[in-house]
Amino acid sequence: MPKITFIIDQENTQTIEVASGLTVMEGAVQNDIPGIDADCGGGMACATCHVYVTEEWFNKMPKKEDGEEDMLDMAFEPKKNSRLSCQIIVSDELDGLTVNIPSKQG
Amino acid sequence: MIKTDTLIIGAGPVGLFCVHQLGIIGLKCEVVDNLDKIGGQCIELYPDKPIYDIPAVPECTGEELTNNLIEQIKAFKTNFHLNERVEELKKVDKKWFIKTNKGTEFEASSIIIAAGVGSFEPRKFPTKEIEKYEGKQIFYSVKDKKIFKDKSVTIFGGGDSALDWAIELANIAKVILVHRRDDFRGMQASIDKLNELKEEGKIEVYTKYQLDSVKGNNKIENINIKHDDESMKEIKTDYVLGFFGLIMKLGPIAEWGLNLDKKTIPVNTEGFETNKEGIFAIGDICSYPGKLKLILSGFHEGALAARGCFKYAKPDEKYRFEFTTSSKVVKDRLGVKE
Numbered sequence: 001m002p003k004i005t006f007i008i009d010q011e012n013t014q015t016i017e018v019a020s021g022l023t024v025m026e027g028a029v030q031n032d033i034p035g036i037d038a039d040c041g042g043g044m045a046c047a048t049c050h051v052y053v054t055e056e057w058f059n060k061m062p063k064k065e066d067g068e069e070d071m072l073d074m075a076f077e078p079k080k081n082s083r084l085s086c087q088i089i090v091s092d093e094l095d096g097l098t099v100n101i102p103s104k105q106g
Numbered sequence: 107m108i109k110t111d112t113l114i115i116g117a118g119p120v121g122l123f124c125v126h127q128l129g130i131i132g133l134k135c136e137v138v139d140n141l142d143k144i145g146g147q148c149i150e151l152y153p154d155k156p157i158y159d160i161p162a163v164p165e166c167t168g169e170e171l172t173n174n175l176i177e178q179i180k181a182f183k184t185n186f187h188l189n190e191r192v193e194e195l196k197k198v199d200k201k202w203f204i205k206t207n208k209g210t211e212f213e214a215s216s217i218i219i220a221a222g223v224g225s226f227e228p229r230k231f232p233t234k235e236i237e238k239y240e241g242k243q244i245f246y247s248v249k250d251k252k253i254f255k256d257k258s259v260t261i262f263g264g265g266d267s268a269l270d271w272a273i274e275l276a277n278i279a280k281v282i283l284v285h286r287r288d289d290f291r292g293m294q295a296s297i298d299k300l301n302e303l304k305e306e307g308k309i310e311v312y313t314k315y316q317l318d319s320v321k322g323n324n325k326i327e328n329i330n331i332k333h334d335d336e337s338m339k340e341i342k343t344d345y346v347l348g349f350f351g352l353i354m355k356l357g358p359i360a361e362w363g364l365n366l367d368k369k370t371i372p373v374n375t376e377g378f379e380t381n382k383e384g385i386f387a388i389g390d391i392c393s394y395p396g397k398l399k400l401i402l403s404g405f406h407e408g409a410l411a412a413r414g415c416f417k418y419a420k421p422d423e424k425y426r427f428e429f430t431t432s433s434k435v436v437k438d439r440l441g442v443k444e
Contacts, residue, residue, distance in 0.1 A: 039353075
């Protein structure tokens with residue numbers, strides 16, 4: 001199963017296995033990764049599953065759709081490498097993906 | 107003090123259908139919601155987005171669903187207390203006493219929490235140091251636009267609220283609009299108008315910038331905005347407005363002594379009652395094994411919770427199950443004329 005690493009803060013990093021086909025958000029929620037709220041449950045309607053994707057991975061993954069960029073306007077401290085984790089679908093190609101969790105979601 | 111059978115917290119689709127289920131079994135209810143309109147997430151987050159999984163409704167928008175639910179409960183003439191958030195609950199004898207942030211008080215034999223993920227509140231700037239200016243020079247909504255007359259106002263955001271206020275306030279104030287990217291997500295007509303005002307020199311627009319810091323002692327004199335390329339720009343401004351949409355916060359619900367599992371309230375699946383007798387939770391806010399956050403699941407949960415409220419409202423009566431198709435009593439309650 002693909003491994004996804006969450007950098008929670010400077011001291012805490014957690015790596016979990018997420019089945020292909022699930023989203024990074026679902027993997028995080030099911031494994032109790034702190035800091036991924038996902039209030040709307042994956043509907044791209046709330047921007048509380050916001051993550052920063054490390055640069056090497058950001059360009060490798062499928063591009064954002066318009067709706068995602070619109071929602072990121074509302075995220076807490078959005079940056080160029082911001083993504084909504086509910087829109088990143090795990091696959092073998094993403095094995096080893098590393099994302100940073102923002103200091104808060106809103 | 108408003109006396110009722112059941113107080114519903116949350117006017118989203120699940121709360122609305124629960125009004126119906128209470129109504130047909132003869133219970134009265136009042137509804138409180140922190141938003142300024144009925145409809146909850148359906149209206150606030152996706153009024154125009156089609157929903158495809160409401161049984162027997164192949165496709166409808168969040169707004170249509172809300173309007174249909176309002177139509178369905180019309181006969182019950184329910185009072186909605188909008189722009190109000192329930193703050194305190196206490197139980198005296200067998201009644202619940204409820205108070206909102208606006209001071210409205212209720213007495214009810216049961217409470218149904220249909221609050222989604224909590225109440226909607228404006229998202230704020232990430233910059234911690236600016237909290238002390240909130241309500242003085244920093245605002246997340248406009249209550250009285252006259253205060254901005256002939257002042258300099260910096261607006262942050264790229265959606266309709268940011269654009270509408272930038273355009274509106276450009277008539278009376280010096281407006282600077284700052285957004286984190288080049289694209290605006292507001293209505294095209296507003297974006298065109300913004301570009302027109304920018305051409306005419308009536309609005310200054312800075313894109314790919316975000317708020318970095320504010321300068322001043324007890325009063326903001328200047329703010330610094332930071333470009334994607336890390337370069338800074340200083341802006342002299344009297345007021346700062348932020349429009350980043352709304353976020354849901356559990357808020358006072360967390361203080362009521364209910365069992366919580368993360369941000370949800372565990373319930374039993376026989377009646378959707380919580381660990382507190384007479385308090386029920388339905389819709390996105392409740393959790394139980396197998397819970398799905400679907401509107402249709404919330405409707406079912408509301409139907410059962412409403413029946414659960416019956417014994418608290420009418421302890422001396424026996425609840426009898428009836429169909430809307432055949433019961434004359436139910437049809438009378440619905441105002442059906444035959």
